Amino acid sequence: MRNSIGPSLSLVVALMFFALLMGPCRVEAAGAETIRVNGSGSALYIMKPLIKAYIKAHPGVRIGMEKPLGSSGAVKALLSGALDMVVGSKVLKSEEVARGGISREYGKMPLAIVTGEQVPKRDVTTKELEDIYSGHVRTWSNGEPIRLVLRPDADIDTTILAGLSPAMEKAVKSAHSQHGMIVAVTDPESDEMVAKTAGSLGTAALSAILVEKLPLNVLSLNGIKPSVKTLANGTYPLAKDIRFITTKKTPSAVLNFIDFIYSPQGRAIAGKAGILVTAGGRKGK
Numbered sequence: 001m002r003n004s005i006g007p008s009l010s011l012v013v014a015l016m017f018f019a020l021l022m023g024p025c026r027v028e029a030a031g032a033e034t035i036r037v038n039g040s041g042s043a044l045y046i047m048k049p050l051i052k053a054y055i056k057a058h059p060g061v062r063i064g065m066e067k068p069l070g071s072s073g074a075v076k077a078l079l080s081g082a083l084d085m086v087v088g089s090k091v092l093k094s095e096e097v098a099r100g101g102i103s104r105e106y107g108k109m110p111l112a113i114v115t116g117e118q119v120p121k122r123d124v125t126t127k128e129l130e131d132i133y134s135g136h137v138r139t140w141s142n143g144e145p146i147r148l149v150l151r152p153d154a155d156i157d158t159t160i161l162a163g164l165s166p167a168m169e170k171a172v173k174s175a176h177s178q179h180g181m182i183v184a185v186t187d188p189e190s191d192e193m194v195a196k197t198a199g200s201l202g203t204a205a206l207s208a209i210l211v212e213k214l215p216l217n218v219l220s221l222n223g224i225k226p227s228v229k230t231l232a233n234g235t236y237p238l239a240k241d242i243r244f245i246t247t248k249k250t251p252s253a254v255l256n257f258i259d260f261i262y263s264p265q266g267r268a269i270a271g272k273a274g275i276l277v278t279a280g281g282r283k284g285k
Helices: 009-021 041-057 071-079 094-098 126-134 156-162 166-177 187-196 206-212 228-232 252-262 264-272
Strands: 003-005 033-039 061-065 085-088 101-116 147-150 182-184 200-205 216-221 239-247
Touching (some): 033 041, 033 071, 033 252, 041 200, 041 206, 041 264, 061 252, 071 085, 071 101, 071 239, 101 228, 126 166, 147 166, 147 187, 156 166, 156 200, 182 187, 187 200, 187 206, 187 216, 239 252
Parallel strands (some): 033 085, 147 182, 147 200
Antiparallel strands (some): 085 239, 101 200, 101 216, 101 239
């Protein structure tokens, strides 16, 4: 059986959903407004510097951000009234739109190929990744066994990685069919497992490395380093979309925060956190 890291996704969602329901009300006794944010782990990384800057300019606002529910779990919580806004890569389903969900595109972040710091590797080719994930290559150049840290089959990181090439799609499927593989449910779990597992290889959002200063070895892919610049000029192929999701009932305090995120100051902060901002305004104008 696979070595799945942490509790099952359904249990995580249930526990976090309950915690959010039991969390503070939007208006606290002291009069401070609370904005409840959640989403995918990689997207929440970029929220940290944005929240810090916004609270500094608006000390009467409190922004609560719990451990990541994942895009799907967070959208469920949002539509149930347990959250005020969601940030992630998820494209809303028609039924979620029918329930009042509103998705606004913001930008993209590079998805990096990463290893533990001790792995003697600085660049990897698509062909090498195909051979590693298919199991044809099982050791690094120093003889150390390669330990893949996978994401669930339906995870966006898995889809993006598999999209590198037809052979890579087959290789990723092959890796997921093997017994005893490490499968990390959330972005933070994956980052942690890559960092602490000897001979590891996995993926991580560039924002995680820039914001959290994670002890990961970031590989260039076919000689191209993951960066906002290489994503913008089209030379780096792996990217995750960033969207903000609200509802028709979203309070004005939340919309003001989103306005800040889309403002020149917010865009600059996001850029330093590894985001290629492609939208011009809160509604993408």
